[in-house]
Amino acid sequence: ATSGIFDKYVIGTFSDPYTSHVVESDDVATINTFVSGISASAGGDCPEMALQGIREVAQRVSEGSVIFVFTDASSKDLDLESSVQDLLLSKNIRLNVMATGSLCGKGEEFTRLTDATSGTIYKTPNKADVDYVMNYIKNFAKYGIRFIRGMPTTLIDLKEIANGTCSCRSIVENLVCIPPDEDECPCPEGYERVEVRKKVCRLCRPPPPPPPPRPKFGSLGFVIDHSGSMGSEISAVKASIKAILAANKLFKDYVIGKFNDPYKKGVIRSSNKGTIVSFLNAITATGGADCPEYSMSGLRDAVKLAKKRSVIIMFTDASAKDAGMKNMVASLFKDKKSRLFVVATGNLCGRRYSKEYHYVAKESGGAVISLSSKSFVSDVLSFIKKAAAGDVSFDEFPKDEHELTTPKPIHCCSITVVRRCKKVKLPCPPGYSRVVMRQKVCPMLPQCPVRRAGSLGFIIDDSGSMGAEIFAVKSQITSIISKNVRFFDYVIGRFGDPYVKNVIRSADESEILDFMGDITPSGGADCPEFAMSALKDAAMLARDYSIFILFTDAAAKDSHKLLSVAALLNSKNIKLFVVATGTLCGPKVYSEEFHDLASRTGGAVMTLTAKTSISEVLEFIGMAASGEASFHHFPESLSELRKLKCKKCWVQEVSTCCCHGIGDGCHFHHGHHHHHHR
Structure with a gap:
């Protein structure tokens, strides 16, 4: 309906089994x-006969055409891929694919075909994103085939352009959203440029990979200083060892070693959990009257016994009496491709410590954590349990108590500054000053009892692009009627181009439903429609104190009637609320006529970027008709609507101009409303 550049349209469907179902017109x-x-x-199994569907449409379209495929499944007929690609290339056809799902975990054929034909594949788990593709096609088909053959390559850019939120229309030619310089894209008349600070959050790190199907490392080793001062550390390891062994998914077996002064070799390796627990339980804290201990000897014997690619954790509160062995021990760790992590609980004999543990740990790719209190040992053992299970990586071994006890944030946030165009507050006339009045608003809390007044009107654009809106109103009109305690009856009107008067008023539900059932989307070859004419005829029929809801995605072709329609609505105290599902033909056509008319009648305009959100608006209308909400707080955006549904109160600031003179009263001019949520 918006395009005159294509010679014909071809629509086809496919599933499994494949049955030819194509129209060309x-x-x-x-x-x-x-x-x-x-x-x-149908479609019980996932792959579908997509390539047969693409082939049949490609055979019918003209050379230089564009084909859009919408699917959530891969192709069952992969044997056709080569011939389909040859057909597309021979006719210079560009293929674009909207993949709304996992494609059965496959779907590489679509990437190959779109790459070969210079097309684009958009992958998204959100089926509502199809709206953005359709909005883009609708909005840009009228500008020429180059816009459709050169669609944006990412879904983010597609959404920006489809929604018209690119900063400057002049750069849409590039089919990417590039923030222009300030001089390149001035704000419209009545707006000023402001800088807005926006908080942007992302995942700090990707979620950990699933645990491997089989162990990928060698041995998990514990080398323990069992001198007299290590009683609490030994008890903590004994208390945690069974849980660590049970959680382990990464290591093939275990090494337990011990050391003291004098040194007596005591180390085992086993994959039997009972053997490991028994050996560990036999270790007791004893001896060690002087501070340094033979830790390097204990590490040497443990790493020699361990398998390659092992992780060894040493617990000690003393420096090494045999520190001269550090180079040899570091070489053993390197040869075994193993890593050393040291849990140091004390001052390591003070000045006697010559950083030997830090040296070996660094050379092996490990780390040292120094604890000020032995009570933190259990926290280290909890980390080891998670690392053995594969839930975290030993790369994240804590370096100090702060890292150990402070959970890592899931989201990392930063502040970005973006430029926006904001409506300018007009200065007050001479003799007036601007004042701000504050009032508490709780729109979704139960309202005061209402008495019936007026008609509830639905005035619906029935042009070809309004199928989703018409379907939504049909689906929910019965629910709205059943909830209504606010209105005497209903007015339903429809319009398109050309305009033919078609409007009824009735309190009979079946009559309203029959009228609604006859409304189907059709026609509308050019974008503007005769909305003002429909509003006029509906207002003539409606009661005083009515509420009108206008549904449209197009500007008014008869906008010259605005003042006369406004006068008629105001004479009958009818408020107009507009639900705009689209760009309203763009800024070159839409001249704010709906915003002007709604403002003059005390109504509002709600703009939706996705037609799938229309049901949420109708839910609000049902609540307002039932007295649970108020049309006075009709939302102007989807985000505002969703905040209303939270049943929260906020403070509304109303900015107005007030006269200085005493006794003359204050004359209020329409100002701006700012909502501050509490």
């Missing part, structure tokens, strides 16, 4: 009828 009504008859069915 240059008539919009024919295409709409075909699309309306498509429904989802």
